[in-house]
Amino acid sequence: MPKTFATVIEAGTSLGNHTGSWRTIKPEYIAGLPPCSATCPAGENIQLWLSLAKAGKFREAWEVMVRDNPFPAIMGRICYHSCEKTCCRGQFDGSVNINMIERSIGDAAITNGWKFADSAQNSGKKIIVVGAGPGGLSAAYFLRKLGHEVTVYESRAKPGGMMRYGVPRYRLSTEVMDAEIKRIEDYGVKIICGNKISGIHDDIIGEFDALYAAIGAHRASKTDVIMKNGAAVIDAIDLFRRLEETPMDLPSFGQKVFVYGGGNTAVDAARTALRLGAESVKIIYRRTINDMPAHEIEINAALSEGIEILCLRTINSIDGNSILVDKMNYDEEFEILSKSGDTEVFQADSVIFAIGQAMDTGFFRDFDAIRVTEKGRIEVDRNMMTQEEGIFAGGDIVPGKRSVTTAIGHAKKAARGIDTYVRGVTMPNKTKNDVAHFKKLNTVYYRKDPRINVSRPNDLSFHEIGVSYSDREIVRQASRCFSCGNCFHCYNCYEYCPDNAIIKHLDGSLEINYNYCKGCGICSSECPCGAIRMVADEKG
Amino acid sequence: MSYSTLKDVEEFTTVQSSHDRPNTLTSGHRGCQGCGEALGARCAIDAAHRETNGKIIVVNATGCLEVFTCYFPENSWNVPWLHSLFGNAPAVATGVAAALRRQGRDDVRVIAQGGDGSTFDIGMGCLSGMFDRNDDVLYICYDNQAYMNTGVQRSGATPPLARTATTLPNKSYMGSDSQTGKNVPKIAMAHGIPYIATASIANIPDLEEKVRRAIGIHGARYVHIHVPCPLGWGYPTSETIKIARLAIQCGLFPLFEAEHGKQVRSTQIEDLIPVEEYLRSQKRFAHLFGKNAPADAIGVLQNIANSNIELYRLSGGILNA
Numbered sequence: 001m002p003k004t005f006a007t008v009i010e011a012g013t014s015l016g017n018h019t020g021s022w023r024t025i026k027p028e029y030i031a032g033l034p035p036c037s038a039t040c041p042a043g044e045n046i047q048l049w050l051s052l053a054k055a056g057k058f059r060e061a062w063e064v065m066v067r068d069n070p071f072p073a074i075m076g077r078i079c080y081h082s083c084e085k086t087c088c089r090g091q092f093d094g095s096v097n098i099n100m101i102e103r104s105i106g107d108a109a110i111t112n113g114w115k116f117a118d119s120a121q122n123s124g125k126k127i128i129v130v131g132a133g134p135g136g137l138s139a140a141y142f143l144r145k146l147g148h149e150v151t152v153y154e155s156r157a158k159p160g161g162m163m164r165y166g167v168p169r170y171r172l173s174t175e176v177m178d179a180e181i182k183r184i185e186d187y188g189v190k191i192i193c194g195n196k197i198s199g200i201h202d203d204i205i206g207e208f209d210a211l212y213a214a215i216g217a218h219r220a221s222k223t224d225v226i227m228k229n230g231a232a233v234i235d236a237i238d239l240f241r242r243l244e245e246t247p248m249d250l251p252s253f254g255q256k257v258f259v260y261g262g263g264n265t266a267v268d269a270a271r272t273a274l275r276l277g278a279e280s281v282k283i284i285y286r287r288t289i290n291d292m293p294a295h296e297i298e299i300n301a302a303l304s305e306g307i308e309i310l311c312l313r314t315i316n317s318i319d320g321n322s323i324l325v326d327k328m329n330y331d332e333e334f335e336i337l338s339k340s341g342d343t344e345v346f347q348a349d350s351v352i353f354a355i356g357q358a359m360d361t362g363f364f365r366d367f368d369a370i371r372v373t374e375k376g377r378i379e380v381d382r383n384m385m386t387q388e389e390g391i392f393a394g395g396d397i398v399p400g401k402r403s404v405t406t407a408i409g410h411a412k413k414a415a416r417g418i419d420t421y422v423r424g425v426t427m428p429n430k431t432k433n434d435v436a437h438f439k440k441l442n443t444v445y446y447r448k449d450p451r452i453n454v455s456r457p458n459d460l461s462f463h464e465i466g467v468s469y470s471d472r473e474i475v476r477q478a479s480r481c482f483s484c485g486n487c488f489h490c491y492n493c494y495e496y497c498p499d500n501a502i503i504k505h506l507d508g509s510l511e512i513n514y515n516y517c518k519g520c521g522i523c524s525s526e527c528p529c530g531a532i533r534m535v536a537d538e539k540g
Numbered sequence: 541m542s543y544s545t546l547k548d549v550e551e552f553t554t555v556q557s558s559h560d561r562p563n564t565l566t567s568g569h570r571g572c573q574g575c576g577e578a579l580g581a582r583c584a585i586d587a588a589h590r591e592t593n594g595k596i597i598v599v600n601a602t603g604c605l606e607v608f609t610c611y612f613p614e615n616s617w618n619v620p621w622l623h624s625l626f627g628n629a630p631a632v633a634t635g636v637a638a639a640l641r642r643q644g645r646d647d648v649r650v651i652a653q654g655g656d657g658s659t660f661d662i663g664m665g666c667l668s669g670m671f672d673r674n675d676d677v678l679y680i681c682y683d684n685q686a687y688m689n690t691g692v693q694r695s696g697a698t699p700p701l702a703r704t705a706t707t708l709p710n711k712s713y714m715g716s717d718s719q720t721g722k723n724v725p726k727i728a729m730a731h732g733i734p735y736i737a738t739a740s741i742a743n744i745p746d747l748e749e750k751v752r753r754a755i756g757i758h759g760a761r762y763v764h765i766h767v768p769c770p771l772g773w774g775y776p777t778s779e780t781i782k783i784a785r786l787a788i789q790c791g792l793f794p795l796f797e798a799e800h801g802k803q804v805r806s807t808q809i810e811d812l813i814p815v816e817e818y819l820r821s822q823k824r825f826a827h828l829f830g831k832n833a834p835a836d837a838i839g840v841l842q843n844i845a846n847s848n849i850e851l852y853r854l855s856g857g858i859l860n861a
């Protein structure tokens with residue numbers, strides 16, 4: 001076309017105008033640590049497996065679970081699920097039913113016979129694990145996965161520790177427990193039962209490169225209750241053990257049973273007594289019901305089964321069949337518990353003591369370097385190693401909460417510690433991501449969809465009370481996850497950016513184009529799950 | 541607008557969320573940080589582009605949208621685009637449509653667009669003529685409720701009691717004094733044209749659907765999009781979508797459609813909120829909450845919301861003023 005003027009400036013696109021220079025703050029995609037994971041003692045990547053479950057990919061979901069926990073079906077039954085307490089959805093319309101979904105997918109794995117993925121190449125290192133409770137078994141699993149040869153020694157006739165000889169069968173069936181333990185054996189872990197290791201000086205130990213001690217706490221704690229004239233007292237742990245080992249030969253506890261203690265063991269003992277035919281079961285606990293260390297769900301279940309809880313009482317003495325009880329006063333303001341001076345007398349056929357367990361520190365007696373805390377626990381460093389090189393410990397015998405999940409978390413840490421120790425390398429420092437909070441979410445984008453629990457009628461037997469979700473229910477319940485702190489590809493940010501400064505790639509991934517991003521912050525505000533944060537922009 | 545569940549990558553339906561959206565209004569434009577108008581325009585024109593396979597011609601009135609997208613020699617539009625004057629976009633678009641008709645091109649669709657100033661005030665005559673003749677043009681108004689490009693002067697779309705550069709409140713004056721505002725969607729309805737819709741950038745799927753419908757109809761059509769302006773309204777740039785959402789939720793900006801002068805559909809408000817929540821979030825209404833504020837100031841705006849809720853049947857319940 002002929003030019004009509006001396007100079008013609010061709011119109012061009014505005015893409016040459018890099019408006020990113022206007023910016024003082026910039027958006028950044030983050031990988032937040034969801035609060036559920038932050039509070040799961042085993043550190044499961046809950047959000048990831050929920051997103052897979054939501055897509056119907058149960059096998060993949062299970063594979064993510066077992067990265068951090070070899071017992072999904074067991075934990076789906078007996079874990080105290082602290083994850084659900086911090087779940088952001090709890091502040092919206094009820095937390096995601098993480099525990100029940102875990103159980104359901106764990107059951108699918110058993111039904112379908114899913115196996116663990118191949119372990120790493122053989123390291124040529126041998127590890128001994130003492131104790132086949134959840135702590136020892138999961139350490140063995142994690143170590144095997146890392147390529148080590150692992151042998152577990154267990155003094156009892158069967159593996160499982162307190163999961164078998166503590167937790168009652170109406171909460172965890174033998175079949176489920178056996179299936180998940182067998183899977184670890186099939187993975188190449190050798191479990192030698194009926195073989196007590198007398199201490200770490202034992203001859204066997206010399207053959208190994210490292211030791212993991214997870215011997216649990218099985219000794220009944222001492223009590224200052226005065227007992228005379230053949231007081232009918234039963235130790236809860238002893239009762240559970242006999243229930244498993246000699247179910248035909250149980251202590252007879254008559255019709256009127258009292259349980260002393262406020263923890264999960266006490267509640268389990270009470271519910272077990274009821275199932276064994278006791279007519280009335282009453283729990284005696286020194287503080288208020290809100291102070292009971294037992295899990296709320298367990299307490300409510302006990303109450304619904306007709307168990308009575310007598311709070312603010314301590315047992316003074318037991319004389320034959322009569323229990324002398326001191327009533328306590330609780331000063332809420334100063335949180336002081338004191339005897340009120342009032343007493344009560346109850347007639348009991350038996351009293352089950354469930355006031356805590358201590359460990360057998362004798363196991364470590366030959367090693368002076370190993371320190372025992374005031375509360376009788378073994379001191380360990382952040383890799384779960386004791387003061388003695390190569391000797392690691394975890395589970396109920398080290399400081400911390402006593403639960404199966406905690407024992408699994410310890411085992412995971414210890415396995416990493418042992419791995420670096422036997423290979424003679426140093427552990428890389430891991431930085432933890434910031435925890436995603438409810439406040440950082442934009443919940444207008446989520447619709448209310450209350451959680452649904454499934455249950456079966458309670459027949460007061462030793463059959464499992466809990467039930468699993470159907471496949472459809474798993475998907476529906478898993479879909480409730482907010483995906484706190486991590487992009488779930490809703491594309492709000494991409495849609496809303498007034499400057500097209502977000503690129504959506506063919507595979508669905510997103511990238512901020514800082515050439516044009518003006519730093520308005522809309523993408524960050526409208527991200528439902530708080531996966532974009534605004535930070536100061538340090539331009540050159 | 542809300543997801544009960546996590547969405548899957550494949551589940552997407554909106555043009556705006558597709559990786560290959562047209563980006564008819566591309567990057568490098570000079571709209572302010574967080575500009576609602578820039579977003580609204582891209583959403584609307586992208587939807588029209590997708591629906592017509594790119595066969596659109598856009599005529600723009602003077603205003604922010606024109607100025608910030610065509611800073612000679614740059615231009616941010618990836619579609620044939622014309623600008624003439626502040627008040628004549630409907631007439632120019634009518635001319636474009638006539639030329640296409642003359643050429644026998646009924647596949648190319650014509651869009652005219654402008655701000656509320658050009659739509660409600662200076663271009664009203666041309667627009668009314670376009671409606672009256674039922675010209676084959678889709679007119680889109682981007683309503684940011686004042687003359688933003690020249691520094692936030694009051695327009696016929698400015699809500700009662702809002703502060704603008706020309707309605708600065710003082711001891712005896714409470715801001716823009718029109719009691720109801722001028723209502724162009726209603727004026728358009730009065731012309732009996734085939735299609736009218738209101739839309740918002742806080743509901744992109746709905747916005748796209750309305751543009752899609754509008755572009756497919758022949759004759760004069762009018763789509764009115766609520767586009768908050770962080771500069772003129774006085775709120776943090778990150779809150780553009782939130783403000784647009786609150787306007788819908790309180791009833792001040794009703795989402796509805798009308799055909800041939802009759803209302804045919806409206807969007808129910810999910811969580812009705814008092815207008816106060818919307819007003820408080822913007823500096824242009826800050827004086828309504830100050831020491832000198834008359835007691836009934838908020839009531840004036842709540843009444844407008846209430847009558848919208850009633851007229852457009854937006855909700856089961858109405859909040860007391």
Ligand SMILES: Cc1cc2nc3c(=O)[nH]c(=O)nc-3n(C[C@H](O)[C@H](O)[C@H](O)COP(=O)(O)OP(=O)(O)OC[C@H]3O[C@@H](n4cnc5c(N)ncnc54)[C@H](O)[C@@H]3O)c2cc1C
Nearest residue numbers: 131133134135155161162166197215216395396402403404
């Ligand atoms: C009644 C009851 C109910 C419970 N309910 C729950 C629950 O619902 N959820 C939950 O998370 N936690 C529960 N717990 C707590 C949980 O069981 C323990 O925290 C957990 O089992 C600790 O695991 P561990 O591997 O450290 O020890 P343990 O499970 O105690 O296992 C230790 C193992 O080491 C063996 N052992 C000990 N000494 C030797 C030795 N010298 N040589 C060889 N083997 C040895 C023992 O026989 C035992 O098998 C409950 C506890 C009790 C008592």
Ligand SMILES: Cc1ncc(C[n+]2csc(CCOP(=O)(O)OP(=O)(O)O)c2C)c(N)n1
Nearest residue numbers: 602603604626655656657658686687688689
């Ligand atoms: C005839 C005429 N009068 C005045 C102006 C100056 N002017 C340019 S844009 C504008 C305001 C535009 O307001 P609006 O249509 O609401 O668009 P916005 O900038 O708010 O998007 C004015 C007054 C002009 N360009 N032409």
Ligand code: SF4
Nearest residue numbers: 036087088481482484
């Ligand atoms: S909503 Fe999902 S990611 Fe967030 S805390 Fe709950 S389970 Fe975890």
Ligand code: SF4
Nearest residue numbers: 487488490491493527
């Ligand atoms: S807005 Fe959506 S797509 Fe963007 S980061 Fe957040 S979750 Fe991901």
Ligand code: SF4
Nearest residue numbers: 497517518520521523
């Ligand atoms: S919405 Fe766009 S311009 Fe605004 S901060 Fe995000 S990427 Fe940058």
Ligand code: SF4
Nearest residue numbers: 571572575604688769
């Ligand atoms: S003044 Fe308002 S409408 Fe104009 S570019 Fe800025 S934000 Fe957009």
Ligand SMILES: [Mg+2]
Nearest residue numbers: 655656686688
């Ligand atoms: Mg305007």
